[in-house]
Amino acid sequence: MEFGKFKSTDALNKTFNRVKTLGLETNIYELDTYGFTVVPPDKVADKAFFERIRETVLRICKERTGLDFSLDSNGGFGEYKAQPQSDGQFLLFYLLMADRVFEEWVLNPTLYALIDYLMRGQQQLSSLTSFVKWKGERDTLGLHSDSPPDRDGHLPACSDVANAAYCLTDYTLDNGAIAMVPGSHLYCRQPGAGEGEKRAVPVEAEAGSLIAWHGNTWHGAFPKKTDGLRLNVTSYHCHRRLKTQEAYQWRVTQEMLDRNPPEFARLVGADDHMGWDEHGPDYTRGVKYMSEDAKKRFARLANRKKKAA
Ligand SMILES: O=C(O)CCC(=O)C(=O)O
Numbered sequence: 001m002e003f004g005k006f007k008s009t010d011a012l013n014k015t016f017n018r019v020k021t022l023g024l025e026t027n028i029y030e031l032d033t034y035g036f037t038v039v040p041p042d043k044v045a046d047k048a049f050f051e052r053i054r055e056t057v058l059r060i061c062k063e064r065t066g067l068d069f070s071l072d073s074n075g076g077f078g079e080y081k082a083q084p085q086s087d088g089q090f091l092l093f094y095l096l097m098a099d100r101v102f103e104e105w106v107l108n109p110t111l112y113a114l115i116d117y118l119m120r121g122q123q124q125l126s127s128l129t130s131f132v133k134w135k136g137e138r139d140t141l142g143l144h145s146d147s148p149p150d151r152d153g154h155l156p157a158c159s160d161v162a163n164a165a166y167c168l169t170d171y172t173l174d175n176g177a178i179a180m181v182p183g184s185h186l187y188c189r190q191p192g193a194g195e196g197e198k199r200a201v202p203v204e205a206e207a208g209s210l211i212a213w214h215g216n217t218w219h220g221a222f223p224k225k226t227d228g229l230r231l232n233v234t235s236y237h238c239h240r241r242l243k244t245q246e247a248y249q250w251r252v253t254q255e256m257l258d259r260n261p262p263e264f265a266r267l268v269g270a271d272d273h274m275g276w277d278e279h280g281p282d283y284t285r286g287v288k289y290m291s292e293d294a295k296k297r298f299a300r301l302a303n304r305k306k307k308a309a
C-alpha cells in the first residue's frame with residue numbers, strides 16, 4: 001500500500017511527502033497530540049542563515065529604538081513607540097518588508113511544511129514579528145490561544161491560525177521560555193482568567209530551534225529572569241478567509257513577487273482578488289500564482305463541465 005499519491009487527496013499529498021522527506025513525522029505527531037512541537041536546529045536552517053537573520057533582527061532593533069543592541073545586554077525602548085510594550089519587552093512588526101532575509105524565512109521548507117500541515121494548505125502570512133525580551137516582571141503567564149474566538153468564545157477544531165517561533169537565543173525557564181499547556185488545542189476555547197497556569201510547561205529549546213503550535217493551543221511566557229536578550233522571529237499564519245494582522249496583499253512589491261516562487265505570492269495574498277475598488281475584481285491574480293495541484297483540479301472540473309454540456 002503506497003501512501004502519498006491518492007487522487008482524492010491531491011491537495012494534501014505534497015505536504016505528506018514533504019513532511020516525510022524532511023523527517024518531521026514525529027513533529028506532526030506532537031502537534032496533533034500536544035498542540036505544539038520543537039524542531040531541532042539541524043532540521044530548520046544552516047548556521048549561516050541563522051546568524052544572518054539574527055544579525056538582521058539586532059540591526060532592526062537598533063534602527064527602530066536608536067539604541068545599540070547586543071545579545072548579552074538588556075534592551076531598552078529608546079525612541080520605539082509601537083504597542084504593545086510591557087516590562088522588558090517590545091515587538092518588532094512588519095519584518096517581511098524590512099529585509100530580504102525574511103522572504104527566505106517564510107519559504108523555509110521546515111516552517112512551510114509544518115504550517116502547511118496545520119492549515120491544510122490554506123494559510124497566508126498574517127504577521128512576521130520579533131518578540132524582543134530582556135529581564136522583566138510578569139504577573140501571569142498571559143495564557144491565550146492565537147486563534148480569534150467566535151462570538152460565543154469557542155474556537156474551531158481545525159487550526160484557523162498556526163504560529164511558529166524561530167528561536168534566535170536559547171529558551172530556558174529562566175530565560176523566559178514560551179509556556180504551553182499540552183493538549184489544550186483540543187479544548188476549542190480560550191482560557192479563562194488565570195486558567196491553566198499550573199499545567200503550563202516551559203518549552204525549552206536551543207537557539208536555532210523552531211517551536212510551532214496549533215492556533216488553539218494555550219500559551220504565554222515565563223518571566224525573563226536573566227540578563228541579556230531573548231529573541232525570535234514569530235511567523236503567524238491565518239486561514240485565507242481571515243483578515244491578516246499586517247498588510248501584505250496590496251503592499252508587497254512586484255519585485256518581491258518576481259524574485260520568489262508562486263508559494264510566496266500565495267502566502268502574501270497576491271493571488272487574492274478580494275478587496276477591489278471601482279475597477280472590480282482582477283481574477284487573473286489567482287490564475288497567475290496558482291499551485292500546480294489547483295491547476296490540475298480546475299482542469300478536471302472544466303473537463304467534466306465540457307463533457308456534461
Ligand atoms: O514568547 C512569547 O512571549 C509568547 C508569544 C506569543 O504569544 C505568540 O507569539 O503568539
Ligand SMILES: [Fe+2]
Nearest residue numbers: 144145146219
Ligand atoms: Fe500568542
